[in-house]
Amino acid sequence: IEDRLSITAEFYTLNNTQANSAKYILLSSEQFSQTIVFDLFPSPLIQTCTLTLKALALSKSFRFLGVWFCLSASSRFVHDQSTSMVKDMAALLSPKKLLAQHVAYLYNVVLLPRLEFRLQTTLFAESTINRIVSPMLSLIRQKAGLASVTPLSALFTLLPFSIQQAFGQFLSSHVASWQKIFFHPSYKNFANYMITYLQGFLDCDACPSSIDLEPWSHTFSLRTHSLFNSLLFSSRLNITWSLLFRPPRKDLRLAIPLWSILPKDLFISMKNVRKRFCTRFLAQLVTPCGSRLLSWKDLRFLKRVSNKGSVPAWFTYLFNFVVISNSPSFFVLPQFRISNSYTVASIFSIDISRNYLFNPQWTISFNRITNSFLVGRVIITYPAPRNEALISHWIASSVDDLLSEFTACQGCASAILRSSTSKTLLKRCPSEKCFSYVPSSTLIRYPTKPCTYIHADTRSVLLSASLGYAKSLLLFHLFAPVRLFPMNKQVSRISDIQLLSSVSTLYIDGSFLPLSSHSLPSMAYVWTAINSDGFILESHYNTIPSLFSSALRSEIFALLHGLDFLSRNSKITVTTDCAQLISLWSTYVDAPFIPRMLKESNHLLWSSARAIISQKSLEVTLIKVPAHADDSLNNHVDDLAKAAHTNSHLSLQLSALLAPCILYFNSLPVDMNIRKFIGDIFDAKNLLTLALLPRFNFNSSISNIDWACTKFCFNNKKQFFSHQNGRSEFCAFRIKILLDMLPTLTTLQKRKPNVYDTSWLCPQCNSSPETLDHLWTCPYILPEFSPFNTFKTLLLDLRTVYLDKFLSATPLTSLHDSFVAEFTAIDCWIVTLFHLPV
Numbered sequence: 001i002e003d004r005l006s007i008t009a010e011f012y013t014l015n016n017t018q019a020n021s022a023k024y025i026l027l028s029s030e031q032f033s034q035t036i037v038f039d040l041f042p043s044p045l046i047q048t049c050t051l052t053l054k055a056l057a058l059s060k061s062f063r064f065l066g067v068w069f070c071l072s073a074s075s076r077f078v079h080d081q082s083t084s085m086v087k088d089m090a091a092l093l094s095p096k097k098l099l100a101q102h103v104a105y106l107y108n109v110v111l112l113p114r115l116e117f118r119l120q121t122t123l124f125a126e127s128t129i130n131r132i133v134s135p136m137l138s139l140i141r142q143k144a145g146l147a148s149v150t151p152l153s154a155l156f157t158l159l160p161f162s163i164q165q166a167f168g169q170f171l172s173s174h175v176a177s178w179q180k181i182f183f184h185p186s187y188k189n190f191a192n193y194m195i196t197y198l199q200g201f202l203d204c205d206a207c208p209s210s211i212d213l214e215p216w217s218h219t220f221s222l223r224t225h226s227l228f229n230s231l232l233f234s235s236r237l238n239i240t241w242s243l244l245f246r247p248p249r250k251d252l253r254l255a256i257p258l259w260s261i262l263p264k265d266l267f268i269s270m271k272n273v274r275k276r277f278c279t280r281f282l283a284q285l286v287t288p289c290g291s292r293l294l295s296w297k298d299l300r301f302l303k304r305v306s307n308k309g310s311v312p313a314w315f316t317y318l319f320n321f322v323v324i325s326n327s328p329s330f331f332v333l334p335q336f337r338i339s340n341s342y343t344v345a346s347i348f349s350i351d352i353s354r355n356y357l358f359n360p361q362w363t364i365s366f367n368r369i370t371n372s373f374l375v376g377r378v379i380i381t382y383p384a385p386r387n388e389a390l391i392s393h394w395i396a397s398s399v400d401d402l403l404s405e406f407t408a409c410q411g412c413a414s415a416i417l418r419s420s421t422s423k424t425l426l427k428r429c430p431s432e433k434c435f436s437y438v439p440s441s442t443l444i445r446y447p448t449k450p451c452t453y454i455h456a457d458t459r460s461v462l463l464s465a466s467l468g469y470a471k472s473l474l475l476f477h478l479f480a481p482v483r484l485f486p487m488n489k490q491v492s493r494i495s496d497i498q499l500l501s502s503v504s505t506l507y508i509d510g511s512f513l514p515l516s517s518h519s520l521p522s523m524a525y526v527w528t529a530i531n532s533d534g535f536i537l538e539s540h541y542n543t544i545p546s547l548f549s550s551a552l553r554s555e556i557f558a559l560l561h562g563l564d565f566l567s568r569n570s571k572i573t574v575t576t577d578c579a580q581l582i583s584l585w586s587t588y589v590d591a592p593f594i595p596r597m598l599k600e601s602n603h604l605l606w607s608s609a610r611a612i613i614s615q616k617s618l619e620v621t622l623i624k625v626p627a628h629a630d631d632s633l634n635n636h637v638d639d640l641a642k643a644a645h646t647n648s649h650l651s652l653q654l655s656a657l658l659a660p661c662i663l664y665f666n667s668l669p670v671d672m673n674i675r676k677f678i679g680d681i682f683d684a685k686n687l688l689t690l691a692l693l694p695r696f697n698f699n700s701s702i703s704n705i706d707w708a709c710t711k712f713c714f715n716n717k718k719q720f721f722s723h724q725n726g727r728s729e730f731c732a733f734r735i736k737i738l739l740d741m742l743p744t745l746t747t748l749q750k751r752k753p754n755v756y757d758t759s760w761l762c763p764q765c766n767s768s769p770e771t772l773d774h775l776w777t778c779p780y781i782l783p784e785f786s787p788f789n790t791f792k793t794l795l796l797d798l799r800t801v802y803l804d805k806f807l808s809a810t811p812l813t814s815l816h817d818s819f820v821a822e823f824t825a826i827d828c829w830i831v832t833l834f835h836l837p838v
Helices: 001-014 076-093 099-116 126-144 152-157 166-183 185-201 226-237 264-269 271-277 296-301 314-323 424-427 467-479 549-563 579-588 596-597 603-616 632-644 674-691 707-715 726-737 745-751 789-809 819-824
Strands: 034-039 050-056 061-062 069-070 239-243 363-367 374-381 387-398 404-410 436-438 443-445 461-463 503-513 522-532 536-544 571-576 617-625 659-663
Touching: 069 374, 076 099, 076 126, 099 166, 099 503, 126 166, 126 579, 126 726, 152 659, 152 674, 166 185, 166 226, 166 296, 166 443, 166 596, 166 659, 166 674, 185 226, 185 296, 226 239, 264 314, 363 387, 363 467, 374 436, 387 596, 436 461, 443 467, 503 659, 522 549, 522 632, 536 549, 536 632, 536 726, 549 571, 571 707, 596 603, 632 659, 659 674
Parallel strands: 503 571, 571 617
Antiparallel strands: 034 050, 061 069, 239 659, 363 374, 363 443, 374 387, 387 404, 387 436, 404 461, 503 522, 522 536
């Protein structure tokens, strides 16, 4: 380092430039930061002979080329940076004279996008995210004049704040990112790698998207894993993933769950093992061949149980229950043998990256001629055409396969002459005397710790795993059948109909009937196949599910089904009267894949169309026919599409989607922008949480809520709310009334029971507890200040204003003679003390 720094100093001097050494990053393997002084040896032209740098501690993070790194391979620095960003903004805005709406705007528009960028590869749990952003939420409460106990659902839902929920935004960002990775053709290898990596980490053959991930939710190394948490947290929202390029779910009952073997009390006693090491199946405790139970020492080395303490009672019971009596090698009873497709086998090949160099590594081999095992230490490896390794021979100190102590062989029949071995290598192997050449294909790494020391006095070594486990790994590697992941059978066809190759033109049309007072929304499609002579060969029409219903979706559905009925290598012209269909076709199908497609509705249908064209090698051209040009064929398909709505003999046509990644919500495919969809889910959850507050449950149940009307009001909330600067306290007052958080005596008794005696009653009448409802009816409040009388007056004024507006519109629309009497008699204008509005 000093040599390189000296050259750098000379370079800067010769080029008449300077570098800010304070920005140098010096990495260290020490736990704590320390100051390092480097002695420079530049030319005599350089005056400075030393350079002082402060080395970063192992746990510190640093930024290089715009990317943050941490040597400890921990995401803690991401958490610390995010927390610091929130605290800095809260400290900056706290002394400013800003309204709560201003702070909420900065939180939504400035802070959350910055946090989303910082957390784009790390996804924390919801509780962690809420703790990170809590300083800003507390500041918004403070600026609004609300109590610190104001429920978060009110801030997320009520006007004028409408704060975005941080966890929902971050989760939707990660889900959208992985959706793009699984869709994008250029990311296919990376997507396969990530799924396979997670699959191996979970020790299961099933695709992680198709199994319950809750048992692994407390695994420390997965707490911030982006893909794992995206799958886990989305499943809690009833969102499931379907990946066509991974195996379907596998029944893990054949792996024999431990709860089916152990008594209940012993199974509960291994709670920490299940949480920390995800050990839940007998398949995780047996050798790769599935016929022998692993020793406690091997399980500790493989990190499937705790490395501390004695052998627990649950393992002793398991050993006595599943192992054959007096079996020296721990063979299990026949009913407990596990298929090798469920067992765990972590097999590592020897390192051949340093050929011709001294590269010691412990290994085990099998000689097919003598049917014997060979344990040794690789000294040097040779590439093709030799493809072999020079290893030293070691002999087990005992015939017991459960032990792992070995002694250097002093010479045997298979050894080569020492004179034929490099003297340099012999000097580096003083304890070994017996060497031999072994084909690299028959070698695997012996499972042991990286740093294994040879005792010079006894010429012996103690490896981590037992010889029996190492033998089982090798035999599994050499003789076990290859694990083939059964791929999902992609649905290559939606229908069984096969059109003739003479089809040259398809006329398509879709029909959409929106929701009305007397009918539900309905969608239908139709296509007609025409040959080159203009004759109709086939027509087909049907109804489709009213999911994400729109006129465009019915048109795309007609196109999709028409293409699927074609034979392979067809050249077809599709005629439609939908200009938007042609425009989107040229953008999303007749062009390379672009991620923007995933943000649009119907992206699953567009992806299915791309898949059909690719599978069948179709050549498709879309042309536009005027909608009202009196084209007989276009009128024909239009009539068929309309007739499909009223045909009771048609069966609802379900679409078979061919997208590489499909997200389902309650088993229904999500064919829209997933970020907006997840945002709607969190909005609904917040609204439901607000509706379940005791303040609202006391007077009515959630079954009385008109959810469609409520969602409409919230979607158009900006036009229902106005705010004048300087009147923020009035807004807070209205929210406190809504949430029953005004400082009435009953509220204060709940908050500070040590100050306000629970036996105190209303100070006005001294007959009832002072609640918000009591203030409406307290007889000791003067009539002109009574909230009940004030509300009646305001309500009657509102009725008068609306009635005047109706009457003023009479020249445009005639009203019935009894309209005034009927309007004033509506129940909403009648207010009694026994039926107060909430």
